[in-house]
Amino acid sequence: MTDQDKPGKAQLAEMFRDFIDAEYVIVDEETLRPYECDGLSMYCEMPLIVVLPETVQQVQRVLRICHQYSIPVVARGAGTGLCAGAMPHAEGVVLSLAKFNRILSIDPLARSARVQPGVRNLAITEAAAEHGLYYGPDPSSQIACTIGGNVAENSGGVHCLKYGLTVHNILSVEMLSVEGEKLIIGSQGLDSCGMDLLALITGSEGLLGIVTEVTVKLLPQPEKAQVVMAAFDSVQQAGDAVGGIISRGIIPAGLEMMDTHAIRAAEDFAKAGYPRDAQALLLCEVDGTAEEVQEHITQVEGLFATFGATSVRTSQSEAERALLWKGRKSAFPAVGRISPDYYCMDGTIPRGQLAHVLTEMQRMSDEYQLRVANVFHAGDGNLHPLILFDANVPGEFEKTEEFGARILELCVEVGGCITGEHGVGIEKIRQMPIQFNEQELVQFNAIKDAFDPAGTLNPGKGVPTLRHCQEHRALETKPAPASMTTKGAA
Numbered sequence: 001m002t003d004q005d006k007p008g009k010a011q012l013a014e015m016f017r018d019f020i021d022a023e024y025v026i027v028d029e030e031t032l033r034p035y036e037c038d039g040l041s042m043y044c045e046m047p048l049i050v051v052l053p054e055t056v057q058q059v060q061r062v063l064r065i066c067h068q069y070s071i072p073v074v075a076r077g078a079g080t081g082l083c084a085g086a087m088p089h090a091e092g093v094v095l096s097l098a099k100f101n102r103i104l105s106i107d108p109l110a111r112s113a114r115v116q117p118g119v120r121n122l123a124i125t126e127a128a129a130e131h132g133l134y135y136g137p138d139p140s141s142q143i144a145c146t147i148g149g150n151v152a153e154n155s156g157g158v159h160c161l162k163y164g165l166t167v168h169n170i171l172s173v174e175m176l177s178v179e180g181e182k183l184i185i186g187s188q189g190l191d192s193c194g195m196d197l198l199a200l201i202t203g204s205e206g207l208l209g210i211v212t213e214v215t216v217k218l219l220p221q222p223e224k225a226q227v228v229m230a231a232f233d234s235v236q237q238a239g240d241a242v243g244g245i246i247s248r249g250i251i252p253a254g255l256e257m258m259d260t261h262a263i264r265a266a267e268d269f270a271k272a273g274y275p276r277d278a279q280a281l282l283l284c285e286v287d288g289t290a291e292e293v294q295e296h297i298t299q300v301e302g303l304f305a306t307f308g309a310t311s312v313r314t315s316q317s318e319a320e321r322a323l324l325w326k327g328r329k330s331a332f333p334a335v336g337r338i339s340p341d342y343y344c345m346d347g348t349i350p351r352g353q354l355a356h357v358l359t360e361m362q363r364m365s366d367e368y369q370l371r372v373a374n375v376f377h378a379g380d381g382n383l384h385p386l387i388l389f390d391a392n393v394p395g396e397f398e399k400t401e402e403f404g405a406r407i408l409e410l411c412v413e414v415g416g417c418i419t420g421e422h423g424v425g426i427e428k429i430r431q432m433p434i435q436f437n438e439q440e441l442v443q444f445n446a447i448k449d450a451f452d453p454a455g456t457l458n459p460g461k462g463v464p465t466l467r468h469c470q471e472h473r474a475l476e477t478k479p480a481p482a483s484m485t486t487k488g489a490a
């Protein structure tokens with residue numbers, strides 16, 4: 001098909017208005033503007049058209065038209081992603097799933113729920129609460145982000161150390177292929193036969209199909225949960241304490257670390273009672289039966305003292321537990337108050353490398369003259385360095401990008417990977433040839449081709465084209481790491 005055969009913007013909009021209410025086919029610049037980026041506002045592009053269908057049949061018709069005319073399609077949930085995964089294509093359609101916001105059923109016996117992709121993560125837990133159940137993965141953005149976005153990014157959160165990532169907490173998805181054909185992947189039972197396509201689709205960043213329904217697993221609410229907060233004089237001591245807890249066989253429900261910049265910003269914002277003079281803070285949550293919690297809390301308190309904690313505080317009520325978490329959960333916006341801009345990175349490293357990587361990052365921070373605040377999932381080695389910068393200072397954005405890239409390279413160097421939970425999107429596509437060798441990238445491209453030969457689903461994201469890789473200096477100079485770590489495996 002030549003470009004002359006393609007419908008123009010007005011003609012395409014007319015085709016969509018044939019089956020979608022006119023107000024949900026957006027073409028004017030002012031209304032398109034909020035869709036130009038996701039949570040990573042450093043990368044923006046205005047889309048050609050945004051559509052907000054509300055039935056699966058409408059989504060099928062959108063996909064069929066786009067397929068027929070080779071028009072790019074970018075799915076969008078809440079747009080909270082942090083890798084520019086939902087950034088539009090200038091000649092493409094943004095397919096918003098915002099109107100797919102219904103919880104279709106909850107089955108307390110099977111401990112599962114069928115939900116549409118635009119349902120907010122937290123809404124699942126709220127709806128399941130009357131059955132004494134909840135949904136495990138809890139991204140800090142859970143008040144806004146959607147389950148469709150969670151599946152596409154294989155999202156994690158504080159509780160994923162014990163309860164797993166999205167991939168471990170879903171049973172099946174209904175997905176539309178690029179041609180608009182309906183596929184059911186996984187099953188309503190605990191086992192599915194054949195190749196594990198559900199794992200392939202989870203984390204596929206909207207590159208393989210459009211998710212139109214998700215069946216999630218639900219967990220019983222624990223009888224009791226308590227959190228221990230410990231302050232340390234160095235990140236080295238806090239890093240060692242993380243290793244100490246895990247090696248004792250305790251799997252906390254959450255084990256989070258903050259450094260001094262993050263502690264102060266979060267405390268000023270949330271007034272959670274964090275010690276402002278600490279160099280590092282650990283929050284360790286333990287859940288289970290009252291007896292289990294009692295036993296583990298005693299062990300954790302003792303271990304923190306052994307590893308040199310300067311203060312240890314254990315929540316004595318649900319209100320106190322919520323307050324201690326409030327600081328951590330609002331740390332990203334809190335850091336936004338101490339810098340005009342910040343760039344949130346996401347890399348995963350083996351837990352044993354925590355102290356080394358944090359020290360190395362501090363050295364780079366001095367070299368680039370850019371502050372870094374660290375707030376992250378220490379238990380699973382998933383780092384979130386926030387590089388503080390000012391986009392109005394000429395050259396500072398580029399310097400920040402370079403610093404961020406070096407952090408990701410450091411993660412790969414120590415045996416980790418370039419994303420723990422935020423995805424590759426556009427942001428980390430240049431680091432893919434550092435993480436994977438050419439043969440491995442050929443396999444990624446083959447999978448993309450199998451689902452989407454014309455490459456119209458979320459083009460330019462997630463999987464670099466081989467030409468792009470060959471241009472990348474790293475491909476010629478660096479071998480693939482000995483043990484490959486893929487997204488979500490940490």
Ligand SMILES: Cc1cc2nc3c(=O)[nH]c(=O)nc-3n(C[C@H](O)[C@H](O)[C@H](O)COP(=O)(O)OP(=O)(O)OC[C@H]3O[C@@H](n4cnc5c(N)ncnc54)[C@H](O)[C@@H]3O)c2cc1C
Pocket residue numbers: 038039074075076077078079080081082085086097117138139140141144145146147148149150151152153154155156157158205206207209210211212332333421422458
């Ligand atoms: C303050 C803050 C805190 C965060 N904390 C965490 C955290 O703790 N853990 C974590 O994992 N992430 C976190 N994130 C990142 C983000 O919230 C997650 O990646 C989330 O899953 C994105 O969901 P969304 O609905 O906003 O998706 P979007 O940003 O809209 O889209 C994300 C990707 O999913 C694709 N997509 C969306 N819906 C569909 C669908 N139905 N079918 C196919 N593809 C689809 C899009 O094309 C895009 O590639 C945080 C973000 C912010 C802003």
